[in-house]
Ligand SMILES: [Fe+2]
């Protein structure tokens with residue numbers, strides 16, 4: 467009895483998963499195939515769609531089309547999803563062995579997972595217990611361990627990370643998904659679709675357009691500077707949530723929510739609009755379920771920055787710049803800042819801080835002490 471296990475996050479499942487499993491089934495000719503979605507990978511903070519949603523996607527996107535095509539005994543093994551914790555592959559192998567003693571085990575993983583094999587739990591035992599299979603994906607990075615058998619078929623260059631990012635940015639990804647998965651994702655509003663719908667309902671139209679422009683620039687800056695693109699896009703989409711309320715209501719709201727704002731009383735009296743980024747952070751967490759501290763911090767810092775430039779992470783800077791130099795901004799020199807941001811992130815950040823102070827000065831506005839401290843920190 468030959469059993470083929472196909473593991474991964476499948477977040478979401480796409481056409482390359484189908485191609486990979488089809489190629490493996492043709493070569494290995496297993497008696498049974500188990501597709502095993504991880505509740506979450508031990509390496510990742512959290513999956514992006516809930517377990518039940520991913521189980522549905524795997525059924526629609528992998529099990530259904532391949533069962534028809536291959537006539538295989540193909541099933542979804544939801545035990546890792548049900549366990550509600552990160553399950554090591556060695557545990558899954560031992561469980562399957564117990565259920566089918568004497569079975570010949572084969573494990574198929576995507577090439578991105580294969581490259582991280584050495585950091586898995588009990589790699590030498592894993593190697594003894596099963597034969598390991600993968601295929602090369604053109605865009606995948608890192609060497610595949612030598613004991614992996616590599617399927618000769620050319621795989622399409624598709625990665626779930628990229629699909630999620632594009633969905634978050636509202637781009638069309640249907641060519642990479644099986645039709646049933648595309649329909650399900652849209653219907654259930656997964657991977658940022660629901661988030662964008664809510665955002666469009668909350669923000670006034672020009673603010674929503676600005677938000678999309680910021681997300682586009684933040685994502686391109688993230689790619690340029692090796693920052694997590696998904697985090698940058700998410701932070702950008704939610705950065706102006708606080709602008710959903712009129713400026714006049716911000717002081718009351720800020721006090722009611724007990725938000726910590728530098729020089730709070732003075733800020734709320736003199737320039738209440740500056741409080742909006744703190745409201746954005748609060749709502750990103752409370753209403754949109756964002757729990758990534760790096761994303762929340764970038765949202766909070768997009769207006770006043772931090773007391774010193776050295777405290778700003780690359781993600782913080784990328785969002786700050788993207789917000790002040792997005793394509794919908796019209797001040798003199800904005801194109802130069804935008805262009806500079808792709809050559810020198812720190813210099814562009816400095817220019818953005820300067821542009822903000824200049825704008826406040828020209829309009830006779832109050833200068834927030836933290837904005838001044840930030841500027842002075844460049845001069846040290
Ligand atoms: Fe803002």
Ligand SMILES: [Fe+2]
Pocket residue numbers: 676680705706789
């Ligand atoms: Fe903004």
